[in-house]
Amino acid sequence: xxxxxxxxxxxxxxxxxxxxxxxxxxxxxxxxxxxxxxxxxxxxxxxxxxxxxxxxxxxxxxxxxxxxxxxxxxxxxxxxxxxxxxxxxxxxxxxxxxxxxxxxxxxxxxxxxxxxxxxxxxxxxxxxxxxxxxxxxxxxxxxxxxxxxxxxxxxxxxxxxxxxxxxxxxxxxxxxxxxxxxxxxxxxxxxxxxxxxxxxxxxxxxxxxxxxxxxx
Amino acid sequence: xxxxxxxxxxxxxxxxxxxxxxxxxxxxxxxxxxxxxxxxxxxxxxxxxxxxxxxxxxxxxxxxxxxxxxxxxxxxxxxxxxxxxxxxxxxxxxxxxxxxxxxxxxxxxxxxxxxxxxxxxxxxxxxxxxxxxxxxxxxxxxxxxxxxxxxxxxxxxxxxxxxxxxxxxxxxxxxxxxxxxxxxxxxxxxxxxxxxxxxxxxxxxxxxxxxxxxxxxxxxxxxxxxxxxxxxxxxxxxxxxxxxxxxxxxxxxxxxxxxxxxxxxxxxxxxxxxxxxxxxxxxxxxxxxxxxxxxxxxxxxxxxxxxxxxxxxxxxxxxxxxxxxxxxxxxxxxxxxxxxxxxxxxxxxxxxxxxxxxxxxxxxxxxxxxxxxxxxxxxxxxxxxxxxxxxxxxxxxxxxxxxxxxxxxxxxxxxxxxxxxxxxxxxxxxxxxxxxxxxxx
Numbered sequence: 006x007x008x009x010x011x012x013x014x015x016x017x018x019x020x021x022x023x024x025x026x027x028x029x030x031x032x033x034x035x036x037x038x039x040x041x042x043x044x045x046x047x048x049x050x051x052x053x054x055x056x057x058x059x060x061x062x063x064x065x066x067x068x069x070x071x072x073x074x075x076x077x078x079x080x081x082x083x084x085x086x087x088x089x090x091x092x093x094x095x096x097x098x099x100x101x102x103x104x105x106x107x108x109x110x111x112x113x114x115x116x117x118x119x120x121x122x123x124x125x126x127x128x129x130x131x132x133x134x135x136x137x138x139x140x141x142x143x144x145x146x147x148x149x150x151x152x153x154x155x156x157x158x159x160x161x162x163x164x165x166x167x168x169x170x171x172x173x174x175x176x177x178x179x180x181x182x183x184x185x186x187x188x189x190x191x192x193x194x195x196x197x198x199x200x201x202x203x204x205x206x207x208x209x210x211x212x213x214x215x216x217x218x219x220x221x
Numbered sequence: 222x223x224x225x226x227x228x229x230x231x232x233x234x235x236x237x238x239x240x241x242x243x244x245x246x247x248x249x250x251x252x253x254x255x256x257x258x259x260x261x262x263x264x265x266x267x268x269x270x271x272x273x274x275x276x277x278x279x280x281x282x283x284x285x286x287x288x289x290x291x292x293x294x295x296x297x298x299x300x301x302x303x304x305x306x307x308x309x310x311x312x313x314x315x316x317x318x319x320x321x322x323x324x325x326x327x328x329x330x331x332x333x334x335x336x337x338x339x340x341x342x343x344x345x346x347x348x349x350x351x352x353x354x355x356x357x358x359x360x361x362x363x364x365x366x367x368x369x370x371x372x373x374x375x376x377x378x379x380x381x382x383x384x385x386x387x388x389x390x391x392x393x394x395x396x397x398x399x400x401x402x403x404x405x406x407x408x409x410x411x412x413x414x415x416x417x418x419x420x421x422x423x424x425x426x427x428x429x430x431x432x433x434x435x436x437x438x439x440x441x442x443x444x445x446x447x448x449x450x451x452x453x454x455x456x457x458x459x460x461x462x463x464x465x466x467x468x469x470x471x472x473x474x475x476x477x478x479x480x481x482x483x484x485x486x487x488x489x490x491x492x493x494x495x496x497x498x499x500x501x502x503x504x505x506x507x508x509x510x511x512x513x514x515x516x517x518x519x520x521x522x523x524x525x526x527x528x529x530x531x532x533x534x535x536x537x538x539x540x541x542x543x544x545x546x547x548x549x550x551x552x553x554x555x556x557x558x559x560x561x562x563x564x565x566x567x568x569x570x571x572x573x574x575x576x577x578x579x580x581x582x583x584x585x586x587x588x589x590x591x592x593x594x595x596x597x598x599x600x601x602x603x604x605x606x607x608x609x610x611x612x613x614x615x616x617x618x619x620x621x622x623x624x625x626x627x628x629x630x631x632x633x634x635x636x637x638x639x640x641x642x643x644x645x646x647x648x649x650x651x652x653x654x655x656x657x658x659x660x661x662x
Binding site for chain 1: 431576
């Protein structure tokens, strides 16, 4: 089986260890003998999501988020089509601002408007988070460090079935082994519902999780 | 005539010493509370040199001080590292005579976010910015924010001295119209064309086109140019033209040989920054070279020793600062044989109590060979272990220790090769104690 990961703006939006998500996903897909291809897509590049099975975008400086937004405007319909096909997009950190209706930073900046929410910049939010979410049984842990806030949505993870967006920064899939495993299964099941799974190894991840979840 | 503020400051200083408050910032705190304009009323020497940036500003200020003193100049400096406004005020209070700082020069290292506060009162003649890196993100946010905070603190008429190899520092030339002098490191045999690490700065700040790098020295530091506009590395007036690791020697501007104690690249950049300011002040190059070769950088970043016939190298890093780890790993990667890496910290930060490990994924641990041994230790040992696994290290070679209690036995019984302890600064002393290596002091 082949799975292709589309990594948007690795060279621009990579502020808080975001690439950890790609590393974790790749590792645990390969553990199942899946061949993983990573396609990097960035500024001023023609984007094609047709052969992408999972699309990822991470956090950046306030300025770089706007650069990416500007660049992605021409691809808005392609992203909509991608999501309509039931394929997953994960957006972590302040990259969630790109997909809402507006970003308010002193003035109102029109965003892609793919998901119905508005983000507004205010005092910086810096904190550990531990949240309950329908995606997994265990609490999801993570860290936030951003100046924007989603003012239309009180949930920490926006989930419309194919779009997953959260202000949690960085390696959320590394730190939450259950979430990573669920995602690996979903990506594989999407391609082959009769897939024979091998044992998965989350030993270190689970130990790290256990320790963190008790402290946070 | 003595100023009343100074008098109060000195009394507070004595009082603080009596009650053992360390006294490094309390006098400044009290005096600035009572006399907010105190620093404005002091007469400063003509040569005011400030150093700011994410790391190494203290070492750089010390090297500069040493050059000036070797040249026979007297220097007032905050060598205790108290680099916020209160610390700077304390340095002034303790050195002021009447209303004057009578020394020939004032050399200050200043916290990157306090520069704008300090320069409201004291105008630098020269400002050195040695680097802006990812550093303590919960405190600093990100490098663009730090760039802007520093920019707010650069008064008109300041002569900037910056690392021209770093595009984020070159960006100051778009905003600052006074004189700027660039230092750097030329392409050496350790430079490289491509590496899959996370780089801070890939796009042109003028036109958002992707910068083309002729070579990298680390991160996004190297020789860059924009394919579409005139933004590029150029006019490097002071540069290291050769690095000779075997002889522990660098050469500046093709002529000046300098003996170095530390191979870490950031340190070499600090040396050439100090060379630049010395030359700008027209100090005889022989004096500069002799000061730089004096091994005056305290061995804070790098130590070597032998225990039971195995070579140990301690590389002192800073958690939440990926460039310190990357520079240490670049150094370990020069050793191609199977080796042992020890990694860990006592706590991620002294300043706050967060549990953020995302910075581990900004560090290019992929430089470690698959068959090297890695001992992950400390409260985040398992977080490091996951990171190592994802970096491709064989799982059997990843050893986990909750703390340093059994580090010596573990290294000696379970690992092979030269040992590189890539440690947060708070684990260096405990590590040496466990290895029964005595402090030199």
